[in-house]
Every structure is written in structure tokens, then in C-alpha cells.
Amino acid sequence: MATKSMVSIIMLASVLSIIVVNAAPIANVITVGDEKGWALGFDYQAWVQNKQFHVGDTLVFNYPKGAHNVIMVNGPEFQNCVKNPNLGILESGQDKIVLEAAGNMWFLCGVGEHCENGQKLKITVTENALPFPIPFPPAPSPAPQAAPAA
Ligand SMILES: [Cu+2]
Numbered sequence: 001m002a003t004k005s006m007v008s009i010i011m012l013a014s015v016l017s018i019i020v021v022n023a024a025p026i027a028n029v030i031t032v033g034d035e036k037g038w039a040l041g042f043d044y045q046a047w048v049q050n051k052q053f054h055v056g057d058t059l060v061f062n063y064p065k066g067a068h069n070v071i072m073v074n075g076p077e078f079q080n081c082v083k084n085p086n087l088g089i090l091e092s093g094q095d096k097i098v099l100e101a102a103g104n105m106w107f108l109c110g111v112g113e114h115c116e117n118g119q120k121l122k123i124t125v126t127e128n129a130l131p132f133p134i135p136f137p138p139a140p141s142p143a144p145q146a147a148p149a150a
Pocket of ligand 1 (some may be wrong): 067
């Protein structure tokens with residue numbers, strides 16, 4: 001009996017570890033605007049609709065250096081296109097940002113009237129949660145009761 005339940009615990013544990021390994025967070029690299037990159041005349045609000053952003057993912061802003069930049073701002077600054085570089089400004093033309101925390105992030109272009117013309121992006125970053133709760137340590141199945149002696 002003891003051996004049998006040990007075997008099932010070991011089997012359960014191996015199945016769980018396979019599930020955990022397969023569900024390990026995958027860090028994605030997401031290119032803003034896809035092949036259009038970070039540009040004027042692109043609808044970032046529509047682009048973002050079917051995208052998911054998780055902690056650990058990397059955002060890439062591609063654009064000809066000097067033509068645009070990427071300013072990280074807060075919500076109100078985003079709404080009003082306030083080009084406040086206090087939270088960070090990137091201008092390499094191939095800017096990479098690792099998403100480090102869950103929550104909203106706002107980006108805009110600080111060149112000319114680009115933000116006013118729609119070159120702005122708001123994303124919502126979510127935790128990289130497992131698809132379902134893993135019991136840890138695995139709860140052992142109750143040992144079968146010995147049948148009472150007749
Ligand atoms: Cu721009």
C-alpha cells in the first residue's frame with residue numbers, strides 16, 4: 001500500500017513539474033507597429049488592441065534616428081502630449097524597453113507635433129501568471145484504508 005501511494009505521489013510530482021516547466025513565462029520581444037515601426041500615420045491605438053504585454057517582455061521602437069524619439073510619460077501627460085522627459089527619453093532609433101512591472105505604460109514621440117498627430121502608445125502590462133494555480137507541495141492522495149478484518 002505504502003509503495004503504491006509513493007508511486008502515485010512521484011507520478012503526480014513528475015506530471016506537475018512537466019506542467020510547470022511548460023508554463024514557464026516566455027519573454028516576448030514585441031516590435032511596436034510591427035514592420036511600420038514607430039512612425040507617423042499609424043494607428044497605435046488599434047495596433048495595441050490584440051496585443052498582450054507581460055512582465056519580462058521587451059518593447060522595441062524602430063525608427064530612423066533623429067526622425068522620432070520615445071518619451072515615457074504618465075497618463076495625464078499622455079492625454080495632453082506633454083513632452084516631459086523626466087521618466088525617460090530614448091532616441092537611438094532602435095530603442096528597447098524591458099517591461100519590469102505590471103500596470104499601464106505610456107509612450108509618445110516628442111518631435112514636433114507627432115504626438116498630437118497620433119504617435120503615442122499606451123500599453124497595459126500584466127503579471128506573467130501561470131494559467132492555473134499549481135498546488136505546491138502537491139497534496140498527497142489519502143492513503144487507502146485497510147479493509148477491516150472480517
Ligand atoms: Cu515622431
